[in-house]
Amino acid sequence: MARVPERNESPSAAPIGRRAFIGIVATGATSVVWGAPVYEALSQLARPFLGLLPQGVRTAFPSPDTGWRIYSVSPPYPTFDPVSWRLRIDGLVGAAQSYSLRDLRALPRAEQVSDFHCVTGWSVPGVHWAGVRFADLLKAARPLPQGRALNFVSAEEPYTDSLTLRQAMLSDAMLAYEMDGKPLTREHGAPVRLVMPQMYGYKGTKWVRRITVTERPVPGFWEQRNYDQDAWVGRSNGY
Numbered sequence: 494m495a496r497v498p499e500r501n502e503s504p505s506a507a508p509i510g511r512r513a514f515i516g517i518v519a520t521g522a523t524s525v526v527w528g529a530p531v532y533e534a535l536s537q538l539a540r541p542f543l544g545l546l547p548q549g550v551r552t553a554f555p556s557p558d559t560g561w562r563i564y565s566v567s568p569p570y571p572t573f574d575p576v577s578w579r580l581r582i583d584g585l586v587g588a589a590q591s592y593s594l595r596d597l598r599a600l601p602r603a604e605q606v607s608d609f610h611c612v613t614g615w616s617v618p619g620v621h622w623a624g625v626r627f628a629d630l631l632k633a634a635r636p637l638p639q640g641r642a643l644n645f646v647s648a649e650e651p652y653t654d655s656l657t658l659r660q661a662m663l664s665d666a667m668l669a670y671e672m673d674g675k676p677l678t679r680e681h682g683a684p685v686r687l688v689m690p691q692m693y694g695y696k697g698t699k700w701v702r703r704i705t706v707t708e709r710p711v712p713g714f715w716e717q718r719n720y721d722q723d724a725w726v727g728r729s730n731g732y
């Protein structure tokens with residue numbers, strides 16, 4: 494376990510946390526990409542240390558008017574061409590598929606209002622999502638019996654994350670193309686992102702471009718950095 498520093502201890506003196514969390518935060522056009530020293534310092538901050546962020550870093554977060562903090566591991570955010578963009582579904586399937594945005598919108602539309610929780614402690618209540626349930630999304634691809642997990646690949650390399658097929662079939666899990674009544678914005682993962690309200694936000698891969706059916710969950714970007722594979726809100730990652 495990482496040592497919890499004393500209140501008067503500076504964050505830079507904190508040991509490297511096992512659950513170090515790196516987030517690059519930016520706001521719309523006025524992107525703030527932190528310099529290497531800040532990135533380094535942040536990469537050494539474990540979740541319990543977030544209250545100890547130096548003042549300069551704290552104010553680099555967007556103002557909490559929406560409650561959201563935009564995360565990206567390798568800015569600039571991906572862009573996409575609405576005409577040529579395709580979502581690929583492959584791996585252990587009977588028939589690999591390629592969906593245009595139009596194809597996705599032609600699948601049964603699901604809507605929900607759910608709360609969003611980041612493992613670092615911020616939440617956004619009552620987010621309105623619209624998109625596609627995984628049962629509908631995977632129907633044509635026909636996952637094979639040995640295909641028991643989904644790997645979500647982001648257009649933002651090297652971000653990936655995975656779920657078991659059973660988790661993806663939860664009634665409030667979806668691949669979303671709208672947020673709060675509008676097409677997903679670029680910073681929130683346009684054109685599609687994973688929404689998994691019962692798990693922490695890092696399971697919600699943004700800018701999803703490919704879903705591969707695998708035998709078992711492939712450790713994603715944050716799992717490779719010691720976060721839990723099963724990120725249930727309130728009962729994972731030390732909570």
Ligand SMILES: Nc1nc2c(c(=O)[nH]1)N[C@H]1C(S)=C(S)[C@@H](COP(=O)(O)O)O[C@H]1N2
Nearest residue numbers: 562563564565566611647652694695697699
């Ligand atoms: N591609 C990609 N997806 C991502 C992330 C990221 O950095 N890159 N961050 C994750 C984390 S930790 C959180 S909390 C949410 C934040 O969603 P937002 O950026 O829309 O606020 O996105 C998740 N999906």
Ligand SMILES: [Mo]
Nearest residue numbers: 611612694695
């Ligand atoms: Mo997060």
